[in-house]
Amino acid sequence: MVADSYLSRFSVATGRDMAVDLGTANTLVYVRGEGIVLDEPSVVAINIHDGKPLAVGLEAKKMIGRTPSHIQAIRPLKDGVIADFEICEKMLRYFIQKVHQRKWVKPRMVIAVPSGITGVEQRAVQEAAEFAGARKPAYIIEEPMAAAIGAGLPVQEPTGNMIVDIGGGTTEVAVISLGGVVASQSARVGGDELDNSIIQYIKKEFSLGLGERTAEEIKMQMGSAWPLEREMRAEVRGRDLVTGLPRTIEVSARDIRKATEEPVSAICDAVKSTLDKTPPELAADIMDCGITIAGGGALLQGIRERLNDETGMPIILAPDPLYAVAIGSGQVLEEFEALRGVVLSSGEL
Numbered sequence: 304m305v306a307d308s309y310l311s312r313f314s315v316a317t318g319r320d321m322a323v324d325l326g327t328a329n330t331l332v333y334v335r336g337e338g339i340v341l342d343e344p345s346v347v348a349i350n351i352h353d354g355k356p357l358a359v360g361l362e363a364k365k366m367i368g369r370t371p372s373h374i375q376a377i378r379p380l381k382d383g384v385i386a387d388f389e390i391c392e393k394m395l396r397y398f399i400q401k402v403h404q405r406k407w408v409k410p411r412m413v414i415a416v417p418s419g420i421t422g423v424e425q426r427a428v429q430e431a432a433e434f435a436g437a438r439k440p441a442y443i444i445e446e447p448m449a450a451a452i453g454a455g456l457p458v459q460e461p462t463g464n465m466i467v468d469i470g471g472g473t474t475e476v477a478v479i480s481l482g483g484v485v486a487s488q489s490a491r492v493g494g495d496e497l498d499n500s501i502i503q504y505i506k507k508e509f510s511l512g513l514g515e516r517t518a519e520e521i522k523m524q525m526g527s528a529w530p531l532e533r534e535m536r537a538e539v540r541g542r543d544l545v546t547g548l549p550r551t552i553e554v555s556a557r558d559i560r561k562a563t564e565e566p567v568s569a570i571c572d573a574v575k576s577t578l579d580k581t582p583p584e585l586a587a588d589i590m591d592c593g594i595t596i597a598g599g600g601a602l603l604q605g606i607r608e609r610l611n612d613e614t615g616m617p618i619i620l621a622p623d624p625l626y627a628v629a630i631g632s633g634q635v636l637e638e639f640e641a642l643r644g645v646v647l648s649s650g651e652l
Contacts, residue, residue: 320411321402322632323395324449325428327380328471328494328599330360330394331626332402333633339626340402345471347394348376356390359397368514382491383417383446383473384424388431395435403436412437413646415632417473418445419489442646444635446470446628447477447487450597453631454621458482458645463585464592467574467610468628469600471495474570476577478585482644486580490573494599496566497522504562509552511541522603525556528567529605529612570600571613578614593617597627 322333325345332341343360350357351373358366367376379391403410412432416425425443432441450468451458458464459482468475471494477487498518505511505518513521517539525535534556543550574594578586594616596606602625607618621627635642 319403320413320636321399322413322415322629322636323398323432324415324446324629324632325380325395326471326628327378327383327473330398331629332398333629333636334402335633335636338633339629341398342626342629343398345380345394346376346378347390348374349390351375354389356393356397359394364516367516381472383470383489383493384420385427385431388427392431392434395431399436409436409438411442411636413442413444413632413635415444415446415449415628417470417489418447418475418477418484418487419473419491442635444632444646445475445477445484445487446473447475448479448484448645449629449631449635450475450621450627451477451479451595451631452634452642452645453623453627453629454595454597456595462592463581463588465577465581465589465594465616467570467594467596467598467601469493469570469596469598469603469606470628471599474573474598474600476573478577478581478589480585482642485582485585486577488573488577488580490569492566492569492573494519494522496569497526497563497600497603500566501526501559501562504558505539505541505552505554506544508558509554510544511539511550511552512544513539513541517541521554521559522563525554525559526563527556527560527604528563528609530560531556531604567603567606567609570606571610574610574614578616589616593619595619595621597621597624599625 320335324331330345334340344364346363347356348358348363348366379387385391429441447466451466456464458479464479474490478485501518502513536555538551540551610618
């Protein structure tokens with residue numbers, strides 16, 4: 304179930320368990336029996352004088368790069384892990400209360416986290432959820448496992464399934480068989496790194512300063528990992544770093560591809576490195592079934608062609624790449640006893 308009509312469901316989403324895809328760029332909430340009911344940016348706007356949140360989610364994202372000195376728009380997650388515990392807890396509490404208005408009922412919660420995070424970082428996520436109102440213990444599921452379930456891969460069967468989840472802060476690559484991760488790699492490169500590489504390239508080549516939101520728009524409209532049939536051109540506005548005045552330049556898709564080459568190569572290297580660690584029997588399965596890609600980065604133009612060229616494997620786009628992790632985490636809630644083996648509780652860390 305997609306998130307376009309989530310607002311209308313707030314009133315009925317009470318008293319139910321929930322799964323949270325706590326992403327660097329966006330946080331999605333899946334409520335048991337309802338589907339995805341919330342999809343908002345992982346951003347909090349704070350008044351630095353008293354530490355109170357002024358806006359969370361979409362409203363806060365609109366403030367990035369536009370705030371006066373006493374207001375700060377903060378992204379509490381960096382590279383898939385909590386960078387600011389207090390702000391993350393406030394954000395989670397806000398999202399939980401938005402979809403779960405009966406404050407005295409503590410929902411069971413499954414939270415998706417990157418596979419490469421440490422035990423300390425996992426506990427930080429659990430504690431943030433528990434402080435925000437989740438029932439103890441909060442359950443943890445690794446993002447690649449959630450993405451594989453959400454993409455409809457047969458994770459419980461004795462066959463090799465490879466998933467590549469390209470998120471905002473991390474790229475998760477995993478080979479899954481019999482409900483467990485056989486080989487995996489978590490690279491701290493994703494959509495944010497692509498945005499930053501565009502900012503740095505435009506700064507170096509054109510002496511023009513860009514904001515985060517402008518860089519993200521350029522990536523979404525013109526970004527590519529493989530030469531396009533028709534190379535686009537577009538005007539980009541920013542601040543001239545020499546004069547300090549606003550200036551407009553023209554850039555091509557080729558420029559943007561050159562700008563993002565390093566992070567795209569890092570994603571391809573993570574996939575090849577994981578294939579290198581995969582047992583031969585499972586590698587043969589992947590040759591037959593292909594590699595499934597999910598996450599926002601899976602929508603980058605030409606990423607399938609690039610990965611196919613680098614690995615020689617068929618590349619399949621997940622049915623709902625942006626929501627694959629949230630749908631998979633939600634599926635665990637719906638069939639908790641059957642899929643209990645794929646989650647971790649605090650006692651297992």
